[in-house]
Amino acid sequence: MLKVKRISILPRWIIACLDGIILFHSAFLAHLIRLNFDWSNMENYHVLKGSFLFFAVGLFVMFYTKSYVGIVRHTRIRDGKSLFKTIVFNAIIVGFINHIAVQYFGTSNIIPNSVVIIASWLALFFLGFCTLLVKEFFGFLANEKGKREGRKVIVFGAGEAGMLAHDVIE
Numbered sequence: 001m002l003k004v005k006r007i008s009i010l011p012r013w014i015i016a017c018l019d020g021i022i023l024f025h026s027a028f029l030a031h032l033i034r035l036n037f038d039w040s041n042m043e044n045y046h047v048l049k050g051s052f053l054f055f056a057v058g059l060f061v062m063f064y065t066k067s068y069v070g071i072v073r074h075t076r077i078r079d080g081k082s083l084f085k086t087i088v089f090n091a092i093i094v095g096f097i098n099h100i101a102v103q104y105f106g107t108s109n110i111i112p113n114s115v116v117i118i119a120s121w122l123a124l125f126f127l128g129f130c131t132l133l134v135k136e137f138f139g140f141l142a143n144e145k146g147k148r149e150g151r152k153v154i155v156f157g158a159g160e161a162g163m164l165a166h167d168v169i170e
Helices: 002-006 014-035 039-044 048-064 078-104 113-144 161-170
Strands: none
Touching: 002 161, 014 039, 048 078, 048 113, 078 113
């Protein structure tokens, strides 16, 4: 527990790995929801291939939009918009890959469009929830670590810089 208390921010590579794990599991869970949790019907769909496609495209889009870059302790609306943009681009690109697979290669959908929509909603929810959960965890650690007397300070400015200054001082 002592090592955890010394960490003040979560490294970007850990955030990217967690986001990738969440993307894969969101697609897998979306397949299960789409099939009404009927495990015997899963063999008719490319569940692992579709989940991996959603994951791989999601990582590519995530590195393009830099949604993993936000400092978790200072999560703001801007990070939520970046997350939303990442998920929307991911759904569009996966849908486009499905279209190309069907039109030009004559195969079936790699991942059904309904699963893409369900997986996108699940990924948006789980990614947002985990981001806020990690932020609260680090806030808890900071409060436990920094229970000391301080000066009263007034921060002028209600913009993003003022809020960021407030969080840093706190």
